[in-house]
Amino acid sequence: MAAVDTHVIVVGAGPVGLMLAGELRLGGADVIVLEQRDAPTTESRASTLHARTMELLDQRGLLDTLGTPPHVPMGHFGGLPLDLRLDSPYPGQWKVPQTRTEELLGVWAQDLGALLRRRHRVRALTQYADRVEVEAFGPQGPVRLSARYVVGCDGEQSAVRELAGFGFPGTSAERELIRADVSGIDIPDRRFQRLEKGLAIAARGGGGITRVMVHVFGRAALQRTVEPEFAELAEAWRTVTGEDITAGVPVWVNSFGDVSRQTTRYRDRRVLLAGDAAHQQMPIGGQALNLGLQDAANLGWKLAAVVLGRAPEKLLDSYHEERHAVGRAVLSNIRAQARLLLGGPEVEPLRSVLGELIAYEDVRRHLAGMISGLGIRYGFGHSHPVSGTRLPYAELTVGTETTTTFALLRGARAVLLVLTPERGVGEALRRTIAPWTGEVDTVTATAPDTGPLADPAAVLVRPDGYVAWAGADAQGLRAALGRWFGNGGAHARHGTRHTTTHDLHHSRRETMGDLIGKTALVTGASRGMGRATAERLAREGALVAVHYATGKDAAEEVVAGIEKDGGRAFAVQAELGVPGDVHELFLGLEQGLKERTGSTELNIVVNNAGVMGGVKPEDTTPEQFDRLVAVNAKAPFFIIQRALPNMPDGGRIINISSGLTRFANPDEIAYAMTKGAVEMLALHFAKHLGPRNITVNSVAPGITRNSNPLFGIPEAVEQMAALSAFNRVGEPQDVADVVAFLASDDARWITGAFIDASGGTLLG
Known part of the structure; x- marks a missing residue:
């Protein structure tokens, strides 16, 4: 370097x-x-x-x-x-x-x-x-x-x-407040006083200085290149309050608008x-x-x-x-x-209603948490109610000394705070953290019997004071340590001064997943390739929405397995191919994302759900054909359309197509037509979304093991395997790995592509 x-x-x-x-x-x-x-x-x-x-x-x-x-x-x-x-x-x-x-x-x-x-x-x-x-x-x-x-x-x-x-x-300012610190004036204090012609604010501070702010209702913000003169503020103040402050001496004057x-x-x-x-x-x-x-x-x-x-x-x-x-x-x-x-008189009804709502304690606490910053909860895991939140303040007993949770963070180092009196649990956690002792301090303490720290055996606290993990599960602790502090033992702790440059090497991955902090939706994720994809994305660090149509128990099993392995997931139900399907899907999806991350941001969409035809062309009915189109082609289109407002720049969309768009099977003509439409989705959406750095690609599996009884017949599996260049049938994980690559930053230069994931079946 x-x-x-x-x-x-x-x-x-x-x-x-x-x-x-x-x-x-x-x-x-x-x-x-x-x-x-x-x-x-x-x-x-x-x-x-x-x-x-x-x-x-x-x-x-x-x-x-x-x-x-x-x-x-x-x-x-x-x-x-x-x-x-x-x-x-x-x-x-x-x-x-x-x-x-x-x-x-x-x-x-x-x-x-x-x-x-x-x-x-x-x-x-x-x-x-x-x-x-x-x-x-x-x-x-x-x-x-x-x-x-x-x-x-x-x-x-x-x-x-x-x-x-x-x-x-964003948007430029439409309205503005002019404000100033002024000496030599004697006016009443006003706290957001709404008068007939505008808003007036005045507060006397130290040294005889009064801060004044004023807005004239209906007066548009000016596109200013210099700050306003005091005379302009005084004129606006007279208009709104009738008071003359021109004898005052401004310390400074400026304006600010509702730019966003x-x-x-x-x-x-x-x-x-x-x-x-x-x-x-x-x-x-x-x-x-x-x-x-x-x-x-x-x-x-x-x-x-x-x-x-x-x-x-x-x-x-x-x-x-x-x-x-x-x-x-x-x-x-x-x-x-x-x-x-x-706003002018037109906002008074809204102000009245909101004023009534603030009287409710839940509303007050929500708004106060939002303004104060105390309500922030980062979406990196909810192993315990305090995970993702700031470390609560508490007085602790460490040995014979008394300290506070905040005092533990003086040196801006991470802390594993062990709170359990159970010797075995604490020892297991200390053994787990051993490779990270260069990055994380371990403190054993006694916390109050009540409050948010009365329950967890231990909490892992980041240097910024947010709880990265809480509980007693050593496996969950290990996953959190790897996520935030890299490969334990790989790097020694540096002192507070470091002036050389030859040690500034970077590891691209180490133990952190490629998708840490990302959110993903995988449709049809309760079984087969969808399940394998959900599990793989979760292993890479993504919070995964496991969609299912009817297999609730299977979807919950997928979620439980992901969480057991230290990942994050939740199930969301919606039957695709029926009126209102995408709306129903996103109601559950956005609720689940909001609960876990505080926002509805969606980084990755995997359109995997689909239905097979299995009917000869001469026997295909209009109802069967419409069902194939509705689930396999229409739903992915409108899922993408609905997802885009939630998807930040740099998002990933992966559509599961089929090798049958390149390999003829007369029993699946209608099905293959719908999968061809899915490939067109990728091609044209890729061009449309390129300016936002959102990639859209198609993955085409070949013969891949699923719940079909045919895969339980050795002779049939042998015949199917012979079609592959590798002489085996595909496994769901084979496809999931390709999807995970396309969802990662490594695939940022690939879009509009058809990815053959058939194991060489299409080679002929």
């Missing part, structure tokens, strides 16, 4: 970039932070830290330095009062000016060894197979730097995002995005800054592990998978709030 100047270049020294720099340093990676400003910001546009962010700061031991900021238990949803208190040591909102957050994180990151270079504006970026080269213009002129990875934390107008060619779809954009991917090879560079939203309720800081916490430990060779590069895909889904959900709730907040 070529020599580099550092492991990671972080562009942007705002709170998100500095948080990421500190996380990378804790993981042992060398970091250079490039910032175009010559000094820290003096504008505290963001002023709120939510509960989950406060927990992250506690995990890193930063709260002692921060002190105890003003605490506000109440927040809002679209201007409607909302009690944000949930089960956390830091419930509600904490009023911390952005300037203070940036100062805190800047000192922390640089004390850990991050190098900050101010007055460096990035103007070119080039990716290579093993590095990224960045050209910046600094105080002494052009500067060239190279790193293994570059992360853009450079805000809404991200140069990294633009230079690397990331798509940034999110990059299609958070990673492109060796360039990643975090914070507002990855998502742009109206800063309602302080969610934007908190979302970005949590992006950094998720990415930091993963990127450090990859650049130091402790984990395969595939680990970085989980950053996009986890945080893109969270970002999408946050943008959705912010769009809803913007409509409630800035």
Whole structure:
């Protein structure tokens, strides 16, 4: 590998970039932070830290330095009062000016060894197979730097995002709030006061400064190239409230609208995005800054592990998978709030209904969890109710000492927290983790008798504080360790400083599956090739929806087998080929995905379900023909159509065709016609979906063992085997392996293809 100047270049020294720099340093990676400003910001546009962010700061031991900021238990949803208190040591909102957050994180990151270079504006970026080269213009002129990875934390107008060619779809602002910090005015405090002509907000802060925000109903957002003048704000304030604030002195003035954009991917090879560079939203309720800081916490430990060779590069895909889904959900709730907040009289009925619903505790907790970040649950396994959630706060007894769950994460290392008093279970888990002791600390502790940690024998906690596994099953623990920390014992733990480059080797796979974090639908998965495919995709790490029409027991057996082997799956029922079939299928599919991952994102579709004809052409009835077409051709078309809104760019669609489209069998003319249609689906959809990097391919099995009694007759099997170049009949796993390849990133350059999986039967 070529020599580099550092492991990671972080562009942007705002709170998100500095948080990421500190996380990378804790993981042992060398970091250079490039910032175009010559000094820290003096504008505290963001002023709120939510509960989950406060927990992250506690995990890193930063709260002692921060002190105890003003605490506000109440927040809002679209201007409607909302009690944000949930089960956390830091419930509600904490009023911390952005300037203070940036100062805190800047000192922390640089004390850990991050190098900050101010007055460096990035103007070119080039990716290579093993590095990224960045050209910046600094105080002494052009500067060239190279790193293994570059992360853009450079805000809404991200140069990294633009230079690397990331798509940034969404909607521009339709409405806006003008805001300012103003001294020398004396006006009443207003909390989201909706008046006849608009919305007015005013809050007196320290030092005689009042923050004011105003929106005139019906006034469209301007496409601004510069910030508004104070006179414009004062005019709008007079229009809405009738008050004159022109005698005030503005500290700063800006505007923000209900823009909503999110990059299609958070990673492109060796360039990643975090914070507002990855998502742009109206800063309602302080969610934007908190979302970005949590992006950094998720990415930091993963990127450090990859650049130091402790984990395969595939680990970085989980950053996009986890945080893109969270970002999408946050943008959705912010769009809803913007409509409630800035809409005119037409939204009053909706505000009234929502105000009534918030009084219900389940609704309040759901909204509070969404805004605070405490409700996040990543979809990487539900072995226990705490799996995928943040590590709950609890006081622990370790030996004769007392500590907290958050204090265990000070060094940003993973922790296996053994809680069982049963000696045998704890010893079995410690033996399991032995190959990973370089990456994971083992702590045996006693937890409170009540609460979420009263039940599991042990929990495996990632460095970002999320529970990767919980329970007592050593096999499940081993699978989680392999997924998040690579091949145990393959890499030694590096210290907090690492300056050489020759050790930055990467393993493409190690023990992590190719499909970690992906979701898949396999139709007709209760038996045969469908079952084998579901099992194989689950072994590669995918969460698999096992579709069945009538074989409920068989489908549940498939799910149970997958889960026993440490995988994830759920069954979904729908009869294909009847009216409403695809709608019924996706009702169950989306419910199952939502419960397990928090979103309805679907990465892989395998159209496997089908029915055979087995009828001579002269005996085929119109009803039989229609049934074949409905199940084998019509259903796959509309499954693809319905799946596409759920499928992110880079998805995979695999249709199971048949060797009979190339090998004549007069008893299956109608069946072969339907499978020919399936191949046309792949060909034409591949062209249609190419711009989204979604591949669509056909797999054509030959004679493959199934439940047909014919396979129990040795003479018949021998005759069928003779048709193959390998002199055997196919096994369901033979086809499943081909499907798994096409579902992987290794097959990214294959689309619209007909894959002969007949074992050479079609060779003649």
